[in-house]
Structure formats: structure tokens, C-alpha cells
Amino acid sequence: MARRDLLPTDILTPALDMVAEEGLGALTLRPLAQRTNTSVSALTYHFGVKDDLLRHLISTARTEDQAFFDGWRRRLDAVNSLSSVEMANLVEAILSDMVNCHQRRALFFSELVQASAHQPGVDIMLLPWLDDRLRFWRDLTGRLSPAADIDMAEVLHAYAIDETVHALALEALPAYRWLRRLTVRRLFTGFVSAGPAAGDADLFRVFYDELGQLPDAFGVDHEAAALNHKQAAIVGHISELIVSAGIEAVTHRAVAGRAGVAASTLAYHFRTQEDLVKAGLEDIIRRLQTQVSDLTADGGRQTFVREVSHRPYSSIEIARATFAVALSATRRPQLLACAADMRRRRGINLHKILKAEFPDPRFDPLAAQALSVAAIGQIVLSGSKGHTEASRDATERLETLSGIIRQKLS
Incomplete structure (x- = not known):
């Protein structure tokens, strides 16, 4: 009954x-x-119906999430002032607590953030939950002493979006936890290195290298040699679908419609949904890794050419693609090395692009990584606004944070 x-x-x-x-x-x-x-x-x-059910679930999960943050508020009731280092340590502890003790809810939240860019109505349902989190970050950063010149709550809110999804996948790896700790600390200490002998820059290089040594169980084929001509013409459509709508949107019917091929033809080359996802993720990873490496000297112009659209990934697509890879790695262990590689490479492009403006060696890869995680988080956070506004939000975030660097280096 x-x-x-x-x-x-x-x-x-x-x-x-x-x-x-x-x-x-x-x-x-x-x-x-x-x-x-x-x-x-x-x-x-x-x-x-399903949308009403989702609204109930979001509301209930939001209430539990608020109780989690209220617990941290109670811990801090008697704390009126926190230094930048103390604040960084506290933020790192909160992020760790979130993904270790409340993993399912944090994953649900990350799935909703991704879906808000392409699933109508999810952005509206998610907005009160996002407002709750921003309110907590504002309460927390209000204890920062001396106070920052910018709204660190907004910065941290965006930063946590990107960092949380990687923590969900990579928290078990000591090298990742150290990389996160170093990045969060730079977020609160003005981004730039304390000097050429700064130990955090050396530690960053150590754990950057270590995080890149995970065995690649996914087996990314960088040359796509295993694909025949027909498959090569299809995989770009699969990866675009993952970037725009997430992995759960990848079905034979959806891909066949985008690629303009019969479903039977698609099934001949990619028999299962797992085959489709693997091909699409491999294409994303290959393209992202190529783009990270293939920057020309003319201000960071990207030279990678896509099979389908003959254009490079935009910053919006890069953000969504790497977010999708990390999200998928939470349930596909064979993707952990790929997610780790994408996380450790955060900021490489940005460092190459901005080093012309900031030739001072104190603007190092770790500084660029802190900038990049915040900017990518802002892109994903603004996903429901569309490409133009999301790009504008990220550009404004980068410009604001770059202003801190200019002051530090002047």
C-alpha cells in the first residue's frame, strides 16, 4: 500500500x-x-510533477545546507577579527568539511549549478540557495582585518563554485588538497608572491607536478588516431552537447539530431551511451589540453581549430567543459586523472596572457591560478545569463582582481 x-x-x-x-x-x-x-x-x-518535485528537493536540501553554514556561524560568534591567513585557513576547512561530511548535498548543488545554464527553470529554483551561500560568505569575510578593498564575499562565492566540484572528485588526493590550500591563501593575501624566495611558490610547483602524475585510466588519445572519418565528424557534436547541456543530455537521439545522421548510423559507430560519453569527454579533454599548450605569442591568441565549427573553444566553453569533466569524475573514477590535470592547469593560459602586463616575477602561476578559479567559477555561476553576460561578468571579476595585483606590484 x-x-x-x-x-x-x-x-x-x-x-x-x-x-x-x-x-x-x-x-x-x-x-x-x-x-x-x-x-x-x-x-x-x-x-x-517532476519540476515540482525538484523544487521541493532543492528547498529541503537548501534548508539542510543552511543548517551546515549556521553551525559555522555559531563557531565564529565570538570571533570578530581574522587575518588574511586565518581567513584562508578557515575557508579551506569549510570547503573540506562541505565535501567530506556533506558530499551528496554538495554534489546535488553542483549538478544544479551546471543545469542552470541549460535547463529552463533551474536557475530560478536555485537562486535562493545561491543567495544563502553568498550571505554566509559575506558574514564570514566581514571578519577580515584589515578589510579588503573589494567585495571578497562575491569573489569567494564564485571561487567556491569551481573549487567545490573539483574537491568532490579529488579530495582524497593530498596533492590536490595542498594545491587548494595554497590557492585559497593567495586569494586572501593579495594574489602575488611575497618575493622570489617565497616557499608557497615552490610548494605549488611540487604539488602541481605530483597532481599530474596520476595514471590516466581513461587513456586520452591526443591524436584521435582511433577514430575513422565518420566518427571524427560526430565526436565534435557529442562534446558540444556535453559542454552546453551536461553529460546526462548525451543520448543517441540527441547526438544524431545534432550531427544530422540516422540513429542507426550513430549506433553502428557508438554502440552504447557509454561509448558516446567516452568519445565526447575524450574530445573535450584532448581539445582542452591542446588549447592550454597551444598559445601563440601574440597576446594569448588560441590556435586550436575545432573539427566541427573551425573555431577555438571560448572561455565560456572551457569553463563549462572542465566543470563537466570534474562533475563526471565524481562518478567515473577513470576520469580522476583528467579532472586533476584540468584543476592543476587552472591559470596557465591566464598567466601567459597577463604576464605582458605583469612581468614582475611575483605574479607567478599560483597567483594566476587563484585568479582563474575565481573567474571560471563566475562563468559557471553566471551560466543562465547566456554567453555574453557570463563573459562580461568573468571579465569584470578578472579586472577587479587584476586591480589588486597592480596595487601590490606598484
């Missing part, structure tokens, strides 16, 4: 488990009814 007393709290844990295992797209009524030992009719009676 179907239960008649269902509450959102009754279905939150099974729903978060489904998202963690298969992504937000897997959150449908029938599988959820099976997991909660109820019926589809009981779910719809209590929570409505």
Missing part, C-alpha cells in the same frame, strides 16, 4: 543518492518511487 504521509525529508536522501550515482538527469519519478518504496501516484500526489 502506498504511503500517504510522504515528506520532502523522506525522499531527499534517496534522491541525492540517485543524482550522485547517475547525474541530475536520472532523477525521475519511477526510479525514485522504487527507492522510496512508494508509488509514482503517491509522489505526484504529495509533490506534483
